[in-house]
Every structure is written in C-alpha cells, then in structure tokens.
Amino acid sequence: MADRRRVNGPGSSTLPPVYDDGELNAASRRQRAPDAIRPLYLKTGVTPSASGSAYLEIEPREGEHGSGMKLTCTVHGPRSLPRSAPFSPYMVLSTHVKFAPFATKQRRGYIRDSSEKDLSTHLETALRGALIADRWPKSGVDIVVTIIEGESTRQDAVERRVEEWDVMNVLGGCITVASAAIADAGIDCVDTVSGGVAALVASKDGDDASIVLDPVALEHESILAACCVAYLPNRDEVTNLWFKGQLPSSASYNHQSLVSRAVQASRGTHGLISASLSEAISSTQS
Amino acid sequence: MAPPTTYDDDDFVDQYDDIEEEDEMSAEDKVAMQQGTAEVQKALGTEASKVTVAQIQEALWHYYYDIDKSVTYLTKTFIAPAPKAAPKPAPKKAPEAFFDDMPWLEIPKAREAVFIEPPRSVGGLLGGSSSAPKMSKLQALAALRKKKAEEKKDQERTTPPEDEVSKLSISDKEPVVSHSHAPSAFARTLFGSALEADQTQRRHVFAMPYTQSSSFLANAFSEPSPDDIVLAAQAKAGKKTPATPKTTKKSQKNEEAAKEGGLASSVSSLKINDGPPPNSKGLDVIKEFEQNASKRNASFVVVGHVDAGKSTLMGRLLLELKLVEERTVDKYRRQGEKIGKQSFALAWVMDQRSEERDRGVTIDIATNHFETESTKFTILDAPGHRDFVPNMIAGASQADFAILVIDANTGAYEKGLKGQTREHVLLLRSLGVQQLIVAVNKLDMVGWSQDRFQEILEEVSGFLTGLGFQDKHVTFIPISGLNGDNIVKRTEDAAGLWYKGPTLIEGLEASGPSTARALKKPFRMAISEIFRSQQGTTTLAGRIDSGTIQIGDPVLVQPSGESAYIKSIMLDTEAKDWAVAGQNVSVALTNIDPIHIKIGDIICHTTDPIAVGDTFTMKAMAFEHLMPMPVDLHRGRLHAAGQIQSIAATLDKATGEVVKKKPKVVQPGGVARILIKLEAKVPLEAGQRVVIRSGGETIAAGLLE
Numbered sequence: 001m002a003d004r005r006r007v008n009g010p011g012s013s014t015l016p017p018v019y020d021d022g023e024l025n026a027a028s029r030r031q032r033a034p035d036a037i038r039p040l041y042l043k044t045g046v047t048p049s050a051s052g053s054a055y056l057e058i059e060p061r062e063g064e065h066g067s068g069m070k071l072t073c074t075v076h077g078p079r080s081l082p083r084s085a086p087f088s089p090y091m092v093l094s095t096h097v098k099f100a101p102f103a104t105k106q107r108r109g110y111i112r113d114s115s116e117k118d119l120s121t122h123l124e125t126a127l128r129g130a131l132i133a134d135r136w137p138k139s140g141v142d143i144v145v146t147i148i149e150g151e152s153t154r155q156d157a158v159e160r161r162v163e164e165w166d167v168m169n170v171l172g173g174c175i176t177v178a179s180a181a182i183a184d185a186g187i188d189c190v191d192t193v194s195g196g197v198a199a200l201v202a203s204k205d206g207d208d209a210s211i212v213l214d215p216v217a218l219e220h221e222s223i224l225a226a227c228c229v230a231y232l233p234n235r236d237e238v239t240n241l242w243f244k245g246q247l248p249s250s251a252s253y254n255h256q257s258l259v260s261r262a263v264q265a266s267r268g269t270h271g272l273i274s275a276s277l278s279e280a281i282s283s284t285q286s
Numbered sequence: 287m288a289p290p291t292t293y294d295d296d297d298f299v300d301q302y303d304d305i306e307e308e309d310e311m312s313a314e315d316k317v318a319m320q321q322g323t324a325e326v327q328k329a330l331g332t333e334a335s336k337v338t339v340a341q342i343q344e345a346l347w348h349y350y351y352d353i354d355k356s357v358t359y360l361t362k363t364f365i366a367p368a369p370k371a372a373p374k375p376a377p378k379k380a381p382e383a384f385f386d387d388m389p390w391l392e393i394p395k396a397r398e399a400v401f402i403e404p405p406r407s408v409g410g411l412l413g414g415s416s417s418a419p420k421m422s423k424l425q426a427l428a429a430l431r432k433k434k435a436e437e438k439k440d441q442e443r444t445t446p447p448e449d450e451v452s453k454l455s456i457s458d459k460e461p462v463v464s465h466s467h468a469p470s471a472f473a474r475t476l477f478g479s480a481l482e483a484d485q486t487q488r489r490h491v492f493a494m495p496y497t498q499s500s501s502f503l504a505n506a507f508s509e510p511s512p513d514d515i516v517l518a519a520q521a522k523a524g525k526k527t528p529a530t531p532k533t534t535k536k537s538q539k540n541e542e543a544a545k546e547g548g549l550a551s552s553v554s555s556l557k558i559n560d561g562p563p564p565n566s567k568g569l570d571v572i573k574e575f576e577q578n579a580s581k582r583n584a585s586f587v588v589v590g591h592v593d594a595g596k597s598t599l600m601g602r603l604l605l606e607l608k609l610v611e612e613r614t615v616d617k618y619r620r621q622g623e624k625i626g627k628q629s630f631a632l633a634w635v636m637d638q639r640s641e642e643r644d645r646g647v648t649i650d651i652a653t654n655h656f657e658t659e660s661t662k663f664t665i666l667d668a669p670g671h672r673d674f675v676p677n678m679i680a681g682a683s684q685a686d687f688a689i690l691v692i693d694a695n696t697g698a699y700e701k702g703l704k705g706q707t708r709e710h711v712l713l714l715r716s717l718g719v720q721q722l723i724v725a726v727n728k729l730d731m732v733g734w735s736q737d738r739f740q741e742i743l744e745e746v747s748g749f750l751t752g753l754g755f756q757d758k759h760v761t762f763i764p765i766s767g768l769n770g771d772n773i774v775k776r777t778e779d780a781a782g783l784w785y786k787g788p789t790l791i792e793g794l795e796a797s798g799p800s801t802a803r804a805l806k807k808p809f810r811m812a813i814s815e816i817f818r819s820q821q822g823t824t825t826l827a828g829r830i831d832s833g834t835i836q837i838g839d840p841v842l843v844q845p846s847g848e849s850a851y852i853k854s855i856m857l858d859t860e861a862k863d864w865a866v867a868g869q870n871v872s873v874a875l876t877n878i879d880p881i882h883i884k885i886g887d888i889i890c891h892t893t894d895p896i897a898v899g900d901t902f903t904m905k906a907m908a909f910e911h912l913m914p915m916p917v918d919l920h921r922g923r924l925h926a927a928g929q930i931q932s933i934a935a936t937l938d939k940a941t942g943e944v945v946k947k948k949p950k951v952v953q954p955g956g957v958a959r960i961l962i963k964l965e966a967k968v969p970l971e972a973g974q975r976v977v978i979r980s981g982g983e984t985i986a987a988g989l990l991e
Binding site for chain 2: 039040041042043046055057059060068070272275276
C-alpha cells in the first residue's frame with residue numbers, strides 16, 4: 001500500500017504531446033555524401049580485467065535527430081572449458097550482445113530479448129569465419145558486447161518505427177568492435193573482420209531510390225532495404241550477410257549492388273580498425 | 287568559375303580523367319590560374335605587393351579559382367591580419383582575494399560571469415563556404431587513382447556486383463581513418479584521457495578559505511594535543527600495576543625457580559596470586575584406593591524422550607531420599623502455579639536455570655549426588671529434547687550405567703520410541719554403556735495396567751536385544767515419578783500391587799560400574815564444567831576417564847598445551863588427596879590462565895600427554911547413509927566440526943574382516959573404516975568411543991583406531 005501521508009508522483013511518466021508535421025526538415029536530412037560513413041572513435045584495451053576489450057563510438061550529430069552509438073566489447077579467454085563441457089577440438093565461441101537498459105528510448109530489460117539473441121547469433125557467425133579456432137582446442141572464449149547507447153535514443157525514433165533498421169547499424173558496430181577486441185586479446189584470426197551497412201533509401205517522391213552507406217534511418221524518408229555484411233578485406237571474403245527489406249521490382253538496383261556497397265562501407269571501417277590497433281601498439285611501445 | 291555548391295562525384299571523374307601526372311597541372315588549369323592571379327592582384331590593388339604570386343595561386347587553387355574568397359582569405363591572412371589578442375596582465379590579486387568584497391546576494395552586473403559557448407571546429411577546408419565539409423582535391427585524386435587500380439583488377443573477375451560498383455565513383459574507398467573523430471566527453475571520462483589542456487589549467491592545490499584567518503596556525507595539529515598528553519601520562523602511570531603480574535606469571539612458568547632470586551627483588555612490591563607449585567604427597571594412589579574401604583561410586587545418566595518425566599523422576603528420588611526438603615518442592619509448586627506449571631515442581635529440583643524452567647525442558651546436564659548404604663551415586667540428568675542431544679552425549683559419556691525413562695501413556699510411548707528414546711539408546715550403546723534400568727513412567731495415568739507394562743516390556747526388550755544389550759543387564763520397573771510409586775517405596779495403589787520386582791532405588795544399588803576401572807592407564811579427564819574463582823585458581827569439574835591423580839601433580843591441558851599443577855581435589859563435597867578413574871571430581875588448578883581452558887578439553891599428566899590431531903581413522907557403525915560429507919564429531923563435551931574424507935572399507939559386523947574396499951557409501955547398519963578430518967586439532971586417542979552427527983541427527987558411532 002502506498003504511503004498516504006506523502007504526495008506521491010504518478011506511477012508512470014508521461015511525455016507532453018509533440019505535434020509534428022511529419023516532414024523531415026533540412027537540418028535533419030543526411031548531410032554526408034551518400035558514400036561517406038560517419039566518423040568513428042575506436043579504442044582498444046579499455047577493460048583491464050578482460051583478455052581483450054574495445055570501445056566504439058559513432059560521432060553523434062548535432063541537432064534534432066542526433067544519433068550516436070556507443071558500444072563496448074570484452075573478450076574473456078581463451079580459457080579452458082568447464083569440466084562438464086564435452087571435448088571440443090576447436091575453440092568454443094560464445095557471443096553475448098546486450099543493450100544496456102538505458103541504451104534506447106524504449107527501456108530494455110535485463111534479460112536478453114529475442115532481438116539481442118538474434119544479434120548474438122549474427123555476431124557469432126561473423127566472427128567464426130575470421131577466427132582460427134583449431135589453434136585453441138579444449139578452450140572457450142566469451143565475447144560480450146554491451147550497447148551503451150543505441151543508434152536512436154530520441155523519442156521520434158520510437159514514433160517513426162525505424163528501430164528495425166537501426167539493428168543493422170548495431171550489428172555492424174558489434175562486428176567492428178568485437179573484431180578490435182579479439183585483436184586486442186591476441187586471438188589468432190585470418191583477418192580483422194569489419195562490419196558495414198548499406199541501404200536503399202527512397203526520397204519523398206518515392207521514385208527516386210538511391211543507395212547510401214552507413215544509413216541513419218531518421219535521416220531518410222523511408223528505407224526500402226538494408227544490408228549488413230561482415231567482411232574480411234584482405235581475403236575479400238564475406239563471413240556474414242544480413243539482408244532485410246524488399247527491393248522495388250522496377251528499380252535498377254539488385255541485391256548484389258547493395259551487398260557490394262555494404263562491402264565498401266566495411267572496407268572503410270577496416271581502415272579505422274587498423275589505425276586504432278596500430279595506435280594501440282605504438283602507444284604501448286613508446 | 288563558381289565553386290560547386292554541392293559535391294558531385296562524377297564531376298571529379300570527368301574533370302580528372304585525363305590527368306597523367308599528379309605534379310603537372312592541366313592546360314585549362316594553367317590558364318585559369320593565370321587569369322585568376324591577375325584578377326586577384328587587380329582586386330587587391332595597392333595591397334597586391336604584400337603578397338607573393340605563389341600565395342595568390344595557392345589560395346586560388348584552394349578556392350577553385352573563386353576570386354572573392356581568395357581575396358578575403360589573402361587580406362585576412364597576410365595583408366591585415368587581425369591583431370593578436372594582447373596577453374592580459376596577470377591579476378595581481380590572489381584568486382581568493384577576488385571574492386573578498388563580493389556580496390552573497392545581488393551580485394553587481396559587472397562581476398557576473400558570462401558563459402560563452404566554445405567555438406566548434408567545422409572541419410574540412412579553411413574558411414569559406416558554410417556547406418558541408420568537402421573532400422580536398424588531393425583526397426579526391428588519391429581516391430580516383432585507387433579506384434582505377436581496383437577497376438583494372440576487377441575487370442579480370444567480371445562478377446556482376448563489381449560491375450555495378452565500377453559505375454559508382456570514388457569515395458567509397460575513402461580512407462575512413464581520417465574521419466576518426468575525437469572521443470566524446472563520455473569516452474574521455476571513461477578512459478581518463480582528459481585533454482592535456484584541461485590538465486595543465488587545473489590547479490592541484492586549493493587554498494582553503496580559513497587559511498586567511500589571523501588565528502589560523504598551519505602546524506596546529508603537528509604535535510599531540512593537550513588531551514593526548516594527559517591521556518598518555520595517565521596510561522603510563524596506570525600501566526605499571528596491571529602489566530607486571532602477567533610478566534611475573536609468565537616468566538615464572540618458563541624459567542621456574544632458576545631466576546627466582548633475581549625476580550624476587552623486582553616483584554617484591556607486587557602481590558602474587560600464584561604460590562609455588564603445591565607439594566605432592568607422593569602417594570601410591572592405587573594402593574590407597576584399594577585400602578580405602580569407602581563406598582563405591584557410581585554415576586548414572588537419565589535418558590529418554592522429551593517430557594517422559596526424567597527430571598521429575600530425579601526430583602522425586604531426591605525428595606524421597608530427603609536430600610531435598612519438602613518445603614523447597616512446595617515453594618517450587620507455588621511458583622509453578624503462578625505460571626500454570628504445577629507439575630513441573632519436582633523437575634525444577636534438577637532444572638535450575640531460568641530458561642529451562644520457562645520452557646519446561648532440560649537443556650543442559652544437571653548433576654546431583656546422593657548416597658545409599660552401599661554406594662555414592664552421581665545423577666546426570668540428560669535433556670530429552672532432540673536439539674540438545676550433544677548435551678546428552680556429554681552426560682552419557684560420564685556415566686557407568688543409565689536409566690531409560692519411558693512414558694507409558696498411549697501415544698506418548700509410541701512417539702518416544704520413534705524419537706529420542708531410540709536415538710538415546712543407540713547413543714548409550716555406542717558410548718559403551720551396557721547396564722540399563724528401564725523405568726516405565728506414568729503408569730498411574732494408565733491405571734497401573736499390567737498389560738500395558740507387559741506390552742512395553744516386550745517391545746522395548748526386543749529392541750534392546752537387537753542393539754546388543756544383554757537381558758541380564760536390563761531391568762524393567764513400573765513407576766510413577768510424579769507420585770513417587772516404586773521409587774523408594776512400593777506403590778500403595780491397589781491396581782499396582784501386581785508388581786513384585788525391585789524398586790528403582792533397589793535397582794540402582796544392584797547396578798554398578800559395568801567395566802573395570804582403568805586405574806593403571808595414563809590419567810585422562812574430560813572437562814565438563816569450568817568455575818573461575820577469584821583467587822586465581824581455576825576449578826574444573828569432570829569425570830576421570832582413566833588413571834589416577836593426586837594433589838601436586840603437574841598436568842597438561844590439551845589441546846592448548848598449557849601446563850598447570852593440581853592444587854586441590856574435591857570428590858562430591860569433600861576434599862580429597864587423590865582421585866581415581868570413574869569418579870566425578872572437581873579439580874583446582876594453579877599456574878594456568880583460564881583462557882587456555884575450554885569445556886571439552888582433556889587434562890592429562892605432563893609425563894604421558896594425550897596426542898592432539900585432526901585426522902583420525904575410526905571403525906564406525908552407520909545409522910544413516912555414510913558418504914564423504916561434513917559431520918560433527920562428539921566425544922563427551924568435546925565436539926568438533928569436520929568431514930568424512932574417505933571410506934577405506936566396509937567391514938563384516940561380526941568378524942571385522944574387510945568386505946569391500948573403498949565403497950562410495952555405507953548403508954545404515956553397516957560397519958566401515960572411515961577417515962575423518964576435523965577443522966581443528968582435538969585431543970583424541972585410539973580406543974575412544976565417538977559419535978558422529980550431521981544435520982542434527984546421529985548418523986554413526988565408532989571406535990577410534
């Protein structure tokens with residue numbers, strides 16, 4: 001029973017109504033070139049207790065629809081498997097992707113929900129192709145990615161129902177940050193895998209569809225399809241591919257074009273991972 | 287030539303398609319550059335001399351031949367650079383002084399701070415347009431060349447996606463590294479790599495406002511306060527008296543008489559509690575004991591299920607023997623009436639503690655003495671409640687024989703047989719008690735029914751025989767503890783006249799110590815009670831398990847290993863010079879600090895001390911399933927937590943031969959050799975009987991090996 005001697009606040013919070021004409025104003029439109037990806041900040045070795053760790057941040061944009069993403073990844077292992085686990089000649093990889101409860105406008109639960117499990121599975125597939133697992137028999141490695149701040153933290157992200165597209169960017173970020181963390185942990189890989197996202201966006205008229213790299217869903221009128229790849233640039237291999245949405249039948253774009261653009265985006269991200277890792281090495285040497 | 291307002295990839299492709307060498311400008315560019323240079327010089331007019339042609343061309347190149355922007359840039363940078371802000375003279379006042387004349391409220395406008403948002407870096411090229419930062423030409427060129435190289439490679443593969451890609455232009459391969467942005471405030475806080483500038487500006491020492499005060503002394507607390515000085519002096523003065531006795535005691539113990547002369551002078555002013563070790567009379571105790579024609583001693587423990595009437599029976603016994611006066615019991619009865627427990631009056635003779643009286647159950651062993659014509663008896667009244675079984679074990683280990691009290695009431699008897707009646711009998715057997723008097727109590731409640739008595743007799747004797755009690759050592763007596771029938775006097779109830787056997791007191795006299803006293807063995811005594819007297823002597827009560835002692839004997843208290851001397855021996859209430867095994871005595875020790883003595887410790891002779899250990903092998907009879915698990919080991923008052931470490935073998939019950947080696951579990955009723963590791967070192971030796979309990983239940987009993 002509530003304390004009746006106090007003036008208690010309402011049980012749940014409410015927001016003042018916002019009347020929106022529904023049109024994107026110029027400031028919130030995409031101002032980058034269609035094939036430019038947002039600036040990133042990547043730092044490795046952020047969690048001292050973990051074998052390897054990394055922090056990735058996408059530069060938030062100033063303004064109404066400012067969106068940035070903050071992810072952190074810790075790698076624990078390789079460590080010996082528990083006694084109860086069956087023998088494995090390969091390293092057992094387990095990935096956990098978790099949104100912090102405050103990461104998105106809609107609060108997340110403390111227990112992993114289906115979308116987070118989905119992301120974990122994608123991340124596992126993406127990393128498994130890059131790891132040289134048979135060098136670590138009878139051992140396991142845990143990769144934990146925590147999304148500290150999601151792609152769209154603002155209210156209109158919820159209103160406009162663009163979260164399903166933001167998942168793509170989150171996965172791309174997860175792959176990139178996990179790759180850096182694995183490198184930081186010193187686990188053998190064939191290449192640093194990097195994530196990239198490309199999307200087919202339609203302008204207001206509807207006819208004028210174009211492909212953009214690293215899409216921010218709020219900056220576009222609508223997204224028709226999106227694709228996230230995990231790519232090994234030095235081997236020119238794709239380890240994980242996630243395609244979502246419907247391509248318009250009339251358009252001249254096909255699936256392959258979208259995939260190849262996503263690959264380009266991940267090439268861009270790869271440069272950043274290399275730079276960050278070499279910076280980490282030089283800072284430890286000096 | 288207006289600069290492109292929006293950035294278009296294809297323009298770059300067209301514009302630079304024909305570039306062969308990166309150093310050389312195209313013909314168009316050269317023309318445009320010359321024209322631009324001339325126009326800029328014209329625009330600058332007289333100021334043109336202040337800039338070089340190279341600077342003009344550089345500017346033009348950067349601004350895409352935009353004359354206006356170039357002129358603005360040149361003017362700003364080279365011709366009339368904005369005067370650098372003269373460094374402000376450092377304020378002479380100390381920062382603290384700045385606030386000296388500052389009122390708390392209504393701050394004058396002039397003193398208010400104005401916050402200016404720090405300028406944001408736009409990125410991209412210098413000055414110029416407000417549009418989004420665009421790529422530098424160099425970047426564009428690099429990207430173009432890279433793309434061309436890719437295209438050549440891709441032509442060999444000719445996969446459809448790559449075809450699509452080739453149509454697209456340049457900046458896809460743009461090195462994103464250049465776009466790596468500075469960490470956000472969040473990241474900076476997280477990784478502690480605050481900006482260098484911030485760190486240099488931060489002051490590491492802040493003057494506290496009170497340092498301005500005239501009464502402030504920087505070194506006020508560098509020396510002890512007046513209070514501290516006084517306290518220290520008091521402590522120094524007061525310490526002398528309490529400190530010295532301790533040292534004397536210790537040194538005396540260690541060095542004995544060797545240093546006594548030197549010590550005497552220093553301690554002459556002090557009062558020493560401990561005298562020299564008491565003189566031993568050097569008696570041959572065994573001979574004395576044999577010559578002594580005194581009455582024999584016997585101790586018995588009273589066991590049974592809770593509320594069977596054990597304490598009441600003992601109270602009645604003492605009352606009938608005139609050891610307790612009638613008016614004491616009447617007083618208890620009146621007190622009991624007040625709280626509605628009239629029937630507890632007799633039990634209160636034994637249960638002295640207020641907690642025991644409130645709850646109406648015996649909690650700890652109550653000891654009492656009485657004597658008949660032939661024997662001196664020691665009563666050990668054990669608690670029946672299941673929570674106090676460890677206390678019952680302590681009592682049973684001091685006893686020669688036992689009285690098992692059974693409630694004859696319908697229901698109560700059956701309950702008892704399932705409960706503590708059974709467990710107690712089991713414990714008695716495993717602790718080596720062989721003689722048993724079964725007192726079938728409360729027969730007045732069932733109208734002195736002979737059938738009921740017979741039924742109980744048959745059932746219990748069957749059960750006792752099963753446990754290995756011999757029939758000749760078991761006596762059944764029907765009694766009524768509350769009324770006192772068949773205890774000292776025979777029953778006067780007509781219904782109970784069928785009973786012709788002995789009364790309880792006759793039964794007690796008939797029983798005696800079942801085993802020969804171990805007089806020749808080394809002296810062992812388990813401490814069951816400790817009394818501290820003010821004279822510095824410590825008095826211990828307990829039963830001598832084996833051996834003999836006399837006054838003046840040096841003894842050792844195990845497991846602490848402290849030595850002491852026996853100052854006096856009390857048997858029941860009279861002082862003695864010696865004591866032998868089987869007697870319950872009180873022993874006063876000197877030269878020992880009571881903190882070294884615990885209930886459950888063993889006293890032994892210094893010449894033949896008991897070993898202290900924490901790992902024991904024992905032959906155990908299991909009452910429950912035994913497996914490696916945490917257990918409690920009980921021996922008398924001594925109990926220690928530990929663990930069954932391993933089970934070496936199961937043994938044949940009769941022959942003791944190994945049946946199975948290294949079994950995982952011992953079934954109830956089985957006999958096994960087990961290894962127990964205790965958490966603490968305890969004084970135990972081979973041949974002693976111990977009880978193993980776990981989770982409040984007795985699970986095994988056995989003999990140490």
